[in-house]
Amino acid sequence: MTDSTNSQVLYHGTRADLRSGDLIAPGYVSNYGSRRKANFVYLSATLEAAIWGAELAAGEGRERIYIVEPTGPIEDDPNLTDKKFPGNPTKSYRTRDPLRVTGEVAEWQGHSAEALAAMKIHLEELKRQGIEAIDE
Secondary structure (H helix, E strand, C coil), X not given: CCHHHCCCCEEEEEXXXXXXXXXXXXXXXXXXXXXXXXXXXXXXXXXXXHHHHHHHCCCCCCCEEEEEEECCCCEECHHHHCCCCCCCCCCEEEECCCEEEEEECCCCCCCCHHHHHHHHHHHHHHHHCCCCCCCX
16 A cells, blocks of 8 residues: 555445455456456545445445455556546545455435436446546
8 A cells, every 4th residue: 555545544435235344356347337357446535536436336236435445555546547637636546456344434425416417428428439437
């Protein structure tokens, strides 16, 4: 883990029903893009990025945001930092090692229906253009 994240709370947004102590590991079908096998697990030091993760995750389960701790090294998420937001203002990261669930954010405010619809339209347009939402 990088020094800049040692004292930060880290989050993972999903629809999976997990408990404290569970591991979130790569190797499963991704929630995003073409839904291929994920080589990384994604996390963020901002609640905002985790909210997007939960809201855009595939599936029918309840949107959840977990507090997580990496079990190995993490790196900046190049899907956001290099392509969209230089300098990593979203504080988005990824790892090839599991994340351990240490808690859940019980109360959080999701995006408006309009903002969520606009994001989904944007992602569909990228898909139509053959641009993968997550480049692993």
